[in-house]
Amino acid sequence: MTDTRAYHHGDLRRALLAAALEAVGEVGPAALSLRDLARRAGVSHAAPAHHFGDKAGLLTALAAQGFDLLAQTLAEADDDLLEAGVAYVDFAVTHRAYFEVMFRPELYRADDAELIAARGRAGGALRSGVAALSSGGAPADTDRDSLAAWSIAHGFATLWLAGALPDRVGDNPREAARAVLRRLST
Amino acid sequence: MTDTRAYHHGDLRRALLAAALEAVGEVGPAALSLRDLARRAGVSHAAPAHHFGDKAGLLTALAAQGFDLLAQTLAEADDDLLEAGVAYVDFAVTHRAYFEVMFRPELYRADDAELIAARGRAGGALRSGVAALSSGGAPADTDRDSLAAWSIAHGFATLWLAGALPDRVGDNPREAARAVLRRLST
DNA sequence: AATCCTATCTTGCCATTGACAAGATGCGCC
DNA sequence: GGCGCATCTTGTCAATGGCAAGATAGGATT
Structure with missing residues (x-):
């Protein structure tokens, strides 16, 4: 979907939001897994926390x-x-x-x-x-x-x-x- | 709430549903925990599974x-x-x-x-x-x-x-x- | 009355998850 | 060239859902 080239110095936040949108469409907002998002984006399981704090933070942005x-x-x-x-x-x-x-x-x-x-x-x-x-x-x-x-x-x-x-x-x-x-x- | 005397030979199913209703009111349906229900009803963590199969089964009944x-x-x-x-x-x-x-x-x-x-x-x-x-x-x-x-x-x-x-x-x-x-x- | 039998409940276990802590990495700025 | 900060990783812990195997009890059968 969105540009996924520039990790480690770019738009992980945006990539995670895109992945989240996709995941929510598949399993619903409640069953959303931060670790799954991390896998989709190809980063470690704790990476999302840095950008959004916790799951609620990510859903707030969405x-x-x-x-x-x-x-x-x-x-x-x-x-x-x-x-x-x-x-x-x-x-x-x-x-x-x-x-x-x-x-x-x-x-x-x-x-x-x-x-x-x-x-x-x-x-x-x-x-x-x-x-x-x-x-x-x-x-x-x-x-x-x-x-x-x-x-x-x-x-x-x-x-x-x-x-x-x-x-x-x-x-x-x-x-x-x-x-x-x-x-x-x- | 409902009659909670007769466990082990009675209305665990009903007691669990009552507990579930209470829990859903407190934390919402998505955050419902079967183990929490079991604690509320004073039974072991696997007891709900016998009556409802899984979380979806319990929510179906509800x-x-x-x-x-x-x-x-x-x-x-x-x-x-x-x-x-x-x-x-x-x-x-x-x-x-x-x-x-x-x-x-x-x-x-x-x-x-x-x-x-x-x-x-x-x-x-x-x-x-x-x-x-x-x-x-x-x-x-x-x-x-x-x-x-x-x-x-x-x-x-x-x-x-x-x-x-x-x-x-x-x-x-x-x-x-x-x-x-x-x-x-x- | 003794035995079986089935529903009910328990104990033990495993993979997954969210959250936290501490460390590594690399970019930009002085 | 070195420092500092944002970014990301690794490691860990408690909680959860779900499964399997075992215990227990009450009722039915003989």
Whole structure:
């Protein structure tokens, strides 16, 4: 994936994060093993500790990256609430590993400054999408509307990832999400 | 908690499940330790394996119990979709340990017969709540409506548990959930 | 009543893991 | 040229999950 040439004087940190993303995608965030990451990166078992302190530290960095990526994704669909919701679900499915870490704060340090900043950016993108919509319709309560929009998109994404949805929903998350999210706009 | 007198010829299985529920509430489902459960129950470290095979087996049993409890909870508010949604969120908050296990299928055996049956009962209770509502209003699409209702309730519950919601939401989950869920009924 | 038998629980063991401590290595800076 | 610091390695320890083999007890069979 990312540049893996320059160990011992370069981007071990980045390589470890890439390996972690891969590993989380394979075994989930809870079963992540630092020693496995070290093996994937070709370094000793204690190398990760130097860059991230412990497992929680590494997942904190991953979560922060994820929130930044989400903020960026949401910003691209900023003027259309429905599309922002679809983008949210699509993010969850496409970047499942990020998503699964981001909303499991017991696995990382929720008080990390960088993480809080990134999460704030994502939240801002979400709210501005809702605000854009309500300005075009009734004066509605933006707080409540953004909560409702976030909840329905997040719930659908979570249920999708958990495999909890019935088969009839199909296998196209964007399409299925659009149908459900439209329920809010009526 | 539960009757702990009759070991060695009684309800170790039940005692272990009770201990597991407690432990999950304290450290989360991923950090659950079988050996810790054994200590809590006052038995040897290998005793749990006999009743549940492995950690996944134990969590499967816990999830099945949880789905049954949820089905029962939803059935009590069956004729009112809004109240069913509130009950769903309330269940997640009140029985957090159950909820956290139930929707993390990578931790248990999703193909377990008992579990599938229990999950089916819960799903049925949910859908019948939605059907009851739409019969009173427009002819609407029950499939889509139940998905939307489930998504918004599940999403709100999940975000609440993750501590992801902004402070202004307050500290009363039932009340906050009711406000958000009402957004679907308008 | 004696025996078997099966479910239940224990003891012992091994590989893996996270975390810590101490040491090696090498790059840049004075 | 030498020093210092960041980076990485080696070694170690306690805890865990899971397996295997053995002990124990209560009930059924004869």
